[in-house]
Amino acid sequence: MRRFVAIVLLVIMALVALFSPLITDRDPRHAVPEDQLQPPSAQYPFGTDLIGRDVYTRVLHGGRWTLGVALLTAVVTLLPGTLIGLVAGYAGGWVDQALMSLMDAMLAFPSLLLALAWVALLGSGQVQIALAVGIAGIPAYARVTRAAVLEARTRPFVEAARSLGARPVGILWRHVLPAIAPPMLAFAGVTLSWAILNSAALTFLGYGGDPGAPDWGVMLADGRQAFRTAPWVAIAPGVAISLTVFAINLLAGSGHSVRW
Amino acid sequence: MILYLLRRGAAALLVVWMAVSLAFVVLRWSPGDAVDATMARAGLPDDEIEARRDELGLNDPIWQQYVVYVAGLVRGDLGESLVSQQPVSEMIAQNFGPTAALAFCALLVAVILGVGLGAMASLPRWAGVRYAAEAIASLTLSTPVYWTSTLAIYLFTIVLGLLPGVGGQGLRYLILPVTVLGFHTAGSIARVTAESIRDAAKQDFVRTARAKGLRDRQVLYHILRVGLLPVLAVVALQLGFLLGGAVITETIFVRRGLGRVLLTAVNNRDYPVIQGLVGLSAILYSLIHLIADALYRLFDPRVEMD
Numbered sequence: 177m178r179r180f181v182a183i184v185l186l187v188i189m190a191l192v193a194l195f196s197p198l199i200t201d202r203d204p205r206h207a208v209p210e211d212q213l214q215p216p217s218a219q220y221p222f223g224t225d226l227i228g229r230d231v232y233t234r235v236l237h238g239g240r241w242t243l244g245v246a247l248l249t250a251v252v253t254l255l256p257g258t259l260i261g262l263v264a265g266y267a268g269g270w271v272d273q274a275l276m277s278l279m280d281a282m283l284a285f286p287s288l289l290l291a292l293a294w295v296a297l298l299g300s301g302q303v304q305i306a307l308a309v310g311i312a313g314i315p316a317y318a319r320v321t322r323a324a325v326l327e328a329r330t331r332p333f334v335e336a337a338r339s340l341g342a343r344p345v346g347i348l349w350r351h352v353l354p355a356i357a358p359p360m361l362a363f364a365g366v367t368l369s370w371a372i373l374n375s376a377a378l379t380f381l382g383y384g385g386d387p388g389a390p391d392w393g394v395m396l397a398d399g400r401q402a403f404r405t406a407p408w409v410a411i412a413p414g415v416a417i418s419l420t421v422f423a424i425n426l427l428a429g430s431g432h433s434v435r436w
Numbered sequence: 437m438i439l440y441l442l443r444r445g446a447a448a449l450l451v452v453w454m455a456v457s458l459a460f461v462v463l464r465w466s467p468g469d470a471v472d473a474t475m476a477r478a479g480l481p482d483d484e485i486e487a488r489r490d491e492l493g494l495n496d497p498i499w500q501q502y503v504v505y506v507a508g509l510v511r512g513d514l515g516e517s518l519v520s521q522q523p524v525s526e527m528i529a530q531n532f533g534p535t536a537a538l539a540f541c542a543l544l545v546a547v548i549l550g551v552g553l554g555a556m557a558s559l560p561r562w563a564g565v566r567y568a569a570e571a572i573a574s575l576t577l578s579t580p581v582y583w584t585s586t587l588a589i590y591l592f593t594i595v596l597g598l599l600p601g602v603g604g605q606g607l608r609y610l611i612l613p614v615t616v617l618g619f620h621t622a623g624s625i626a627r628v629t630a631e632s633i634r635d636a637a638k639q640d641f642v643r644t645a646r647a648k649g650l651r652d653r654q655v656l657y658h659i660l661r662v663g664l665l666p667v668l669a670v671v672a673l674q675l676g677f678l679l680g681g682a683v684i685t686e687t688i689f690v691r692r693g694l695g696r697v698l699l700t701a702v703n704n705r706d707y708p709v710i711q712g713l714v715g716l717s718a719i720l721y722s723l724i725h726l727i728a729d730a731l732y733r734l735f736d737p738r739v740e741m742d
Binding site: 381 | 450683684687710
């Protein structure tokens with residue numbers, strides 16, 4: 177039931193994000209100054225913002241921006257994270273120690289601070305944010321992967337493969353990776369929801385590089401300017417973010433209780 | 437025990453050193469520095485800018501800057517801001533209090549709410565309560581601080597007029613940011629609590645306790661004593677998150693604190709300030725983990741001192 181609700185929600189989100197230009201033919205950047213801060217109406221279902229842009233159109237288009245950046249962020253976290261975890265967990269010894277103490281040094285600062293430090297290096301922009309937040313997520317993912325690999329290593333089928341003389345890369349790819357896939361996928365879901373929240377946090381703080389972008393984080397920042405008189409500007413993108421993250425968390429479960 | 441603490445202390449120092457060095461190297465790679473961000477933007481002539489760079493040591497080779505910086509660290513000197521020339525240690529000291537108060541109170545809210553929700557979600561009977569607790573926990577996880585803050589200010593300050601909104605430093609101004617930050621943090625604590633209590637209830641020692649005829653309340657004590665331990669680890673991790681969350685809460689509620697110092701420093705590429713804050717957060721992280729580990733060993737007789 178839970179999974180069903182979550183999947184339906186996510187499919188709707190994905191379809192809306194993909195086909196937003198077909199659902200509404202308005203331009204998310206088009207401003208009608210005389211219609212600024214209009215409350216929700218038939219013409220503007222979610223109202224308009226400070227400079228008279230249609231919040232409904234912006235929220236629909238925002239899915240592409242926000243979810244696009246979040247997906248890129250997740251890739252930046254997952255690929256190196258998995259690789260480092262696999263190598264460290266399987267190789268053991270000094271390789272493991274060196275990699276893990278580097279990860280620990282990165283884990284020692286809160287992810288948002290780490291992401292901010294990377295933004296200081298990379299500058300503002302959507303791709304830069306994806307890189308910054310993605311890199312900041314690597315240590316946690318590497319640690320979880322490593323723990324799963326350590327456990328999988330001791331399984332009989334891995335030992336059998338090793339005693340048959342299979343090469344490490346082959347063992348990792350054919351035996352270890354499938355064995356650790358379920359918990360890793362669940363944690364990937366957690367990583368994705370975290371990527372959405374943190375990348376939107378950075379666009380909210382103004383590091384998106386494009387202040388007019390129909391991005392949920394940017395829209396929340398706009399909403400903050402106007403919320404005293406026009407709360408709808410902040411409510412629509414906020415609900416969009418929360419609904420997406422809620423659906424992903426529902427699907428991913430609390431780590432390992434729900435398998436994908 | 438002493439040997440263990442010594443070894444952990446050394447490991448912690450290593451982590452702090454690596455974190456600061458990492459920040460140092462990474463920041464120096466970046467194109468542009470504090471002088472670009474402040475003087476060049478203000479349109480000052482090039483030779484003046486270069487002279488300023490020389491004066492600040494930004495034109496020295498990186499290894500030389502690093503040696504100077506680490507030598508300063510050992511003496512307890514964190515350097516000074518490239519923009520305001522204020523010593524970094526002074527900036528930290530001035531802004532530590534408000535952020536610590538915010539983070540600590542938010543953690544308190546998060547632990548009370550999180551452990552409460554988690555315990556309710558682990559109840560074997562009363563499915564309704566369980567689902568409600570789980571739903572609330574999921575809700576807190578999916579609502580980011582930068583949204584709930586705006587919502588909370590709108591609701592409690594503008595519509596209801598109960599609490600002051602932004603800009604102040606008093607105790608009444610602390611209520612909204614603390615609640616908002618604690619609310620978002622409670623979700624992960626609740627999840628770990630629920631799962632860990634459920635796990636603990638399935639363990640052999642619980643069956644033994646029941647078998648030897650202990651009362652329900654005594655069995656519950658056995659379960660909680662072990663079941664609440666993983667919560668410690670999460671709480672330790674969350675404190676780090678709260679420091680990050682402080683950046684956003686302080687910005688929205690216009691509060692003085694380390695979060696805003698960091699944001700300003702990032703915008704101005706003020707390296708020494710960023711490094712100082714990174715170092716501080718690494719020290720706090722190591723310290724918190726050390727305490728969490730020690731408590732683990734204290735409460736769970738099955739964990740050995742290695």
